[in-house]
Amino acid sequence: MKFDNIIIGGGLSGLTCGIKLAEQGRKCAIVSSGQSAIHFFSGSFDLLGQVNGEEVSHPIEAIKNLADTHPYQRVGIENIGRLAEEAPQLLNRAGLKFCGKADQNHFVLTPMGVMKPSWLTLDDFTCFDQKHSFPWKKVLILNFSGFLDFHTLFVKDGLKKFEVDSQIKNIAMKAFEAIRKNPSEMRSTNIAKVFDKGDVLDEFVKKANLLSEGFEVIILPSVFGLFNKKVVDELKAKVNKPVVLVPAIPPSVPGIRSQMLLSRRFQELGGTFFMGDNVEEGYFENNRLMDIRTNNHGDIKLEADAFILASGSFYSKGIVATHDKLYEPIFGLDIDGDTDRSQWLDEKFFKDQPYMHFGVKADSNFRALMKGQAIENLYVAGSVLGGANALKEGSGAGISLLTSLHVVEQILK
Amino acid sequence: MMKKEIFEPFNISDNNFEQCVKCTICTVYCPVLEVNPDYPGPKQSGPDGERLRLKDPGFYDEALKLCLNCKRCEVACPHGVKIGDIIQMARIKHSKKKPKFRDMILANTDIVGSMASTFAPLVNPMVALKPVRRIMDGVLKIDHHRIFPKYAGMRFETWYRRYAAKKQMDFKKHVSYFHGCYVNYNFPQQGKDLIKIMNAAGYGVHLLEKEKCCGVALISNGLIKQATKQARHNVEAFKKSIIDKKMPVISTSSTCIFTIRDEYPHLLGVENNEIRDESELATRFLFRLVDSGKLKLVFKKNYKKRIAYHTPCHMEKLGWSIYSTSLLRMIPGVDFVSLESRCCGIAGTYGFKKENYETSQGVGKPLFDQIDSSDVDFVATDCETCKWQIEMSTSRSVQHPISILAEALDVEATMKLWQNESAEISL
Numbered sequence: 001m002k003f004d005n006i007i008i009g010g011g012l013s014g015l016t017c018g019i020k021l022a023e024q025g026r027k028c029a030i031v032s033s034g035q036s037a038i039h040f041f042s043g044s045f046d047l048l049g050q051v052n053g054e055e056v057s058h059p060i061e062a063i064k065n066l067a068d069t070h071p072y073q074r075v076g077i078e079n080i081g082r083l084a085e086e087a088p089q090l091l092n093r094a095g096l097k098f099c100g101k102a103d104q105n106h107f108v109l110t111p112m113g114v115m116k117p118s119w120l121t122l123d124d125f126t127c128f129d130q131k132h133s134f135p136w137k138k139v140l141i142l143n144f145s146g147f148l149d150f151h152t153l154f155v156k157d158g159l160k161k162f163e164v165d166s167q168i169k170n171i172a173m174k175a176f177e178a179i180r181k182n183p184s185e186m187r188s189t190n191i192a193k194v195f196d197k198g199d200v201l202d203e204f205v206k207k208a209n210l211l212s213e214g215f216e217v218i219i220l221p222s223v224f225g226l227f228n229k230k231v232v233d234e235l236k237a238k239v240n241k242p243v244v245l246v247p248a249i250p251p252s253v254p255g256i257r258s259q260m261l262l263s264r265r266f267q268e269l270g271g272t273f274f275m276g277d278n279v280e281e282g283y284f285e286n287n288r289l290m291d292i293r294t295n296n297h298g299d300i301k302l303e304a305d306a307f308i309l310a311s312g313s314f315y316s317k318g319i320v321a322t323h324d325k326l327y328e329p330i331f332g333l334d335i336d337g338d339t340d341r342s343q344w345l346d347e348k349f350f351k352d353q354p355y356m357h358f359g360v361k362a363d364s365n366f367r368a369l370m371k372g373q374a375i376e377n378l379y380v381a382g383s384v385l386g387g388a389n390a391l392k393e394g395s396g397a398g399i400s401l402l403t404s405l406h407v408v409e410q411i412l413k
Numbered sequence: 414m415m416k417k418e419i420f421e422p423f424n425i426s427d428n429n430f431e432q433c434v435k436c437t438i439c440t441v442y443c444p445v446l447e448v449n450p451d452y453p454g455p456k457q458s459g460p461d462g463e464r465l466r467l468k469d470p471g472f473y474d475e476a477l478k479l480c481l482n483c484k485r486c487e488v489a490c491p492h493g494v495k496i497g498d499i500i501q502m503a504r505i506k507h508s509k510k511k512p513k514f515r516d517m518i519l520a521n522t523d524i525v526g527s528m529a530s531t532f533a534p535l536v537n538p539m540v541a542l543k544p545v546r547r548i549m550d551g552v553l554k555i556d557h558h559r560i561f562p563k564y565a566g567m568r569f570e571t572w573y574r575r576y577a578a579k580k581q582m583d584f585k586k587h588v589s590y591f592h593g594c595y596v597n598y599n600f601p602q603q604g605k606d607l608i609k610i611m612n613a614a615g616y617g618v619h620l621l622e623k624e625k626c627c628g629v630a631l632i633s634n635g636l637i638k639q640a641t642k643q644a645r646h647n648v649e650a651f652k653k654s655i656i657d658k659k660m661p662v663i664s665t666s667s668t669c670i671f672t673i674r675d676e677y678p679h680l681l682g683v684e685n686n687e688i689r690d691e692s693e694l695a696t697r698f699l700f701r702l703v704d705s706g707k708l709k710l711v712f713k714k715n716y717k718k719r720i721a722y723h724t725p726c727h728m729e730k731l732g733w734s735i736y737s738t739s740l741l742r743m744i745p746g747v748d749f750v751s752l753e754s755r756c757c758g759i760a761g762t763y764g765f766k767k768e769n770y771e772t773s774q775g776v777g778k779p780l781f782d783q784i785d786s787s788d789v790d791f792v793a794t795d796c797e798t799c800k801w802q803i804e805m806s807t808s809r810s811v812q813h814p815i816s817i818l819a820e821a822l823d824v825e826a827t828m829k830l831w832q833n834e835s836a837e838i839s840l
Contacts, residue, residue, distance in 0.1 A: 001704060001735075034491030035438045178450040185454050189441045251441050267751075276488030277732050296732030298690060300701055315434075316491060 002303045003029045003272070005411065006292065008279055008330065009310035009318070011036030012397060013382025015262040016404040017308050019090060022269035024412055029272040029302060031279055031294060037316060038262070041255030042247045043222065044108050045098075045401065047084065047119035048072075049394025055117060055131075059398075060084065060103045069387045071399045074364070075406045087401040088120055094265035095229075096258055097123040107131050109219075111151060111246050113158015119398060124222060124232050124254045126244045134159060136242075139166035140215040142208060144173075146180040149188055149249035150221035166219075169211050175200040188248045189256065192226035201231060205238040212241050221248040226257060282307075282331050282378075284370070289331075289378045306377040306411045309333075309360065309368060310404065311384050318384035319358060326358065331378075334361040334369040336386050352389050359386015366407050381407040428467075430460035430499060432492045439486035439496055444756040445479055448775030452479040455486035458503075459496035466503060473507035479772070480504075481760035482633060483726035498679045505637050505680065512635045515553040519762040520634035523626040526564070526598030533564040556770040560805055562599045562797075569601035573620060577608055584617035585835075588698070589654040591647075591664040591673070594626050595797040606819035607665055607695055613824040614699065614708050615831045619660065621650045627669040630762050632680060644683040647673060651688040661691040663698045665815050667795040668761065670694050671727040694795065696814055700736040703743070710743060710818075711826035717746040720817065721789040723780065723803065724754040725796035737795055737814040744821045750787055755780045759802035774806065781806045793817055 005021050007014045010032025021028050048059035048066075056062040060081055063072045072080055084102035091098065098120040100106050105117035107128040115131045128135070139159060141152045152168045159166045179190045195201055212218050222245040225231040236243050247254075263273055277296040282289050291301035311318035311330065319337075320329050321344070326337050337358030338344060344355040361369040362380045369375070382400040383390060390396035439455040440446060446454045453462070458477050465472035477500055486496040518525055529536045539545050540561045550557035569592050581587070588611060596604040608618045625647055631640035651673070654660045664670045673692055677683040685692075702708035720741060724734040734754075742749050758777030763769050784792055784807045792803055792811045800811040 033493065035442070035489045036491065039436070039438050039441070181450055182453060182457075185440065185446060185450065185457070187437065187440060190446070193447055251437050256441060272735065274732055274735075276490075276730065278493070294732075300697070300704065 001029075001297070001300055003027050004304060005029075005306050005308065006031065006302055006304040007308045007310055008292075009036075009312060009316070009382065009384075010263070010273065010275065011310065011312055011316065011382065011400070012038055012262075013310035013312075013400040013404045014308070015259075015266055016087070016090065016401055017310060017381055017408050018266045018271050019094065019262065019269065020405060020408045021411070022266060022271045023090075023093075027270065028266075029274060029304075030266065031274045031277050031292075031302070033278045033317075034276055036259065037312065038259040039252060039255050040250040041252045041258055042108075042110075043122045043125045043245075043252070043254050044116075044118040045120040045397035046117070046394040047102055047105075047398035049105065049117045050392060057105055057117070058103055059105060059119060067387075071385050071387050071403050072395075074366070074387070075402055079406060080402060083402045083405045084119075084398075086405055090405075091120075091262075095261045099123065099127045109155075109244060109246055110158075111154060111248070113155040117394065122254050122258070124225070124245050125247075132162070134162035134164050136216040137164055138214065138216045139164050139219060140212045140217070140241075141166055141168045141219045142211065143168065143170050143221060144176060144186075144191060144223070145170040146172075146176070146186050147188075147191065147221065147223075147248075148186065150246070155219060155246060167215070171204065171207050171211070173200065173203060173207070175203070187251065188221065188223040188253050189226055189251050191223040192231075192253045195224055195231050196226055196228050201234060201238070205235065209240050212239075215241060217242045217244060219244045219246055221246060223248060223253055226253050227260070229257060279330050284375065287373055288376050306379065308379045308381055308404075308407060308411075309384060310380075310382040313359065313383040313386075314355075316383075319360065319386075321355065321358075328360050328384075331368075331370065333375075334372065335359070336361045352392050356389040356391060357386055360384050365410050366403065379407045379410060428463065429493075429495050430463050433460035433494045434492055436491070438489050438491065439494075442485045442489040444483060444485065444758070444776040445481055445772060449479060449772045451476055453477070455480075455496045455500070459486070459499040460494055463499050463503065466507065470507050473503060475508065475510060477504050478508070478510070479769075481726070481756065481758075481763055481776070483756045483760060484730040485726060485756065488729055495679065501632070501676075501680050504635065505632075508635060510635070513554075515555060515766070516634040516762075517636070518553070519555070519765055520630040520636050521626075522594040522598075522630055526594050527568075529564040530566070530568050530598045533566045537563045550767060554767040555765050556767045558770060558805070559765050560801070562595070562801055564598055565601050567601065569597045569604040570620060572601050573604070573608075577605075577618075578620075580612075581617035581619055584612065584615060586615055587617045587619060587658075587660045589621050589651075589658075589660045589662045590618050591621060591624055591627075591651075591662050591666075591669060591692075593664060593666040593669040593797075595666060600797070603665055603813050603816055606813070606816040607663075609819045609824065610699070610815060610822060611663075611695070613822060613827045614702065614710075615828070619654075621647075621662065622653050624650055627666075627672040628681075629668055629672040629676070632672070632676060633761060633763065637681070641681045641683060644673075644677045644681050648677065648683055648685050648688060651685075651692060655688050655691045661693070661698065662688070663693060663695040665695055665795070665813060666797060667694060667725050667728045667731065667733070668798070671731055675730075694733060694736065696737040696740055696795070697733055699818075700739055703740070709827070709830050710740075711823045711830065712744050712746070712821045713823050715746070716744060716821040717748075718791070718817075719748040719750065719789045721750040721752050721784060721787045721792050721809075722814075723752050723757065723784070723792055723794040723799060723811075725794055725799045726756050726760075728795055729754055734795075737793070740818060741793060741814055744818070746821070750789055752780065752783050752787070752792075755783075757799045757802045757806075759798045761798050764798075764802060773802075777802060777806055784809055
């Protein structure tokens, strides 16, 4: 089966590559071993939140202070600004709307009740300008009876620092009794599905309005609009106070909606999405990847002129560590990481863990290395690249989006 | 070439659930959980429940029978956990519920089929009668909304032996055809369509040495001994074709072929290594020929249809709908509509049971709505039970991709292409 480009990995990075290539008329396929980490999406994409332990206000400026090996530096300071403009436009064409800019971080209220710097925040959520203040003084934190994935006390405790007087209340409704019967299935997605069906929002709004008398704002878990974004807009329009949504424990409702919109955009552009399939091996000739063999398609190989490896980091098994080895599990590409296991970890848990920087080795054009040789048509994008501690820096989504856009530019050259 | 063996995932025990990271993604894609909260969901029923059941089988929950075995949880799982298999194995190992008389009737598609097709002129009008459906509903608990597929007067096998067998020897290349119960007892035309296409492509089509029902309905109704026996029989029959006669086996039923390739080893412990790679769907076989330039299909100029393709759950799991849709898209006069892949809710015999009717229709509703608003001439799909469900629940009829190809194909022009070529080669 022949494509122009094949992308291995269907997460934020793979979909960004796929959409941009398909927008340029390339015949693309994405092979994904299952659903992606977008299902854990907090609602905000971060570009850069912290460098050397210092909080970042102006990410584009701060990128200059990163190490030369950092993916942003390798994309090039001269490219970052332009690509950071392009990313939200691409997402926007898929139907995702954001607030936020690359040259100045804004803040979002986290489920831990703290203000965290961010780059792009989905319009379900609220962007704040200030880190150390909260615009309201009397706050109602509203949860669903029996919903364990929203930790209201954390939010309440966090808000105390802003001298905010907040109170926690629960809403019980008949419509949720059925899903409450099974405590392990009272999840945000199941609550969202009930709202999606369309007839309980009004009852909910009525109760919320009643309970919020005397308060200035309502904080709610983000459990609205799984298949139907209108539910969020309607909620905000009908509740007579401002509504601040806060992410709940995954699976993330806005995350799954984003995933669906992105993969729909990719498919509408003519892309083929192979979901639930695994790449088993590749056939290389003269430093080129000729085709790949997948579990589902067996002897019917998938061919392409160029391939992108966007298979994620440890969590998505883009790279794997066992007791004695560190490897890239699809092709056995070179790994940028220590071979000595004792160097993988810092005993102090909250330190910058060395293993977080591990990834697949790539040359200056982001082409993967195998036994020291660059594979001419196999590019690497997203968190499988390594070179950054995305968790510490708050840079995960930015690296995924910007390295993907950059790699696609290399392919289109 | 990289050797894959060195990169097998590390697993601390023989239990595949060790790969589960508790991410809950599977629960989002379970079609049952969405409409029936009595079902504990794939994570709880599968990897989570399995840990408990290993400690004490008393933790087995009969609610696991609500699983459709659609495998959409497995397709969604990013860590390769065989969630559906874990649930089915738990049912096989631990369920105390004996199959009811009704379940045996529904599960024994070939025994019932051979009786019913013998008396087809009697059976068809009878099971269509409202009072009869009421009695089946009351006594057997087969939901009265359900319309049984009509039984054919002459079985496909009989037709084949009488009218088709002889001609198949005229070809140089050969395949065997696993027709399945539906083609044999209910809809021989689909088998005839397959022969038409394969002949046009230059292949003679042969029957296996006595095929038995793949057993999918036996497995889902808990008749495991019988299913295992039939599986062993079929694997032997496949071996005779694939190994002895060098004839690959093709089928037109996505569920039959999925069962034979994957459920035999995973659920029944019946080894199929030697035959698995060469047991596949006809659309995949044809696609490979076209894709590798070994076959060119010529289509009639006057075939014009707007067709929506529905991806059956087992096609989603196999990842093979691309073969059927690619072939359909090759027909110049086809205006192709892709439906969002969703379960139709029937899951073989599941939806026939009175207690599951509501869940079944609830699961299928989003698909039915998509179809009813799609303004197509008809729906295409590779699964016969999806066909019954869609035809009962929407305003559209359903055709198999092979039947569509058979209607759209210019047989003579297609044959001429390879006949000329082989004439050139022999010159």
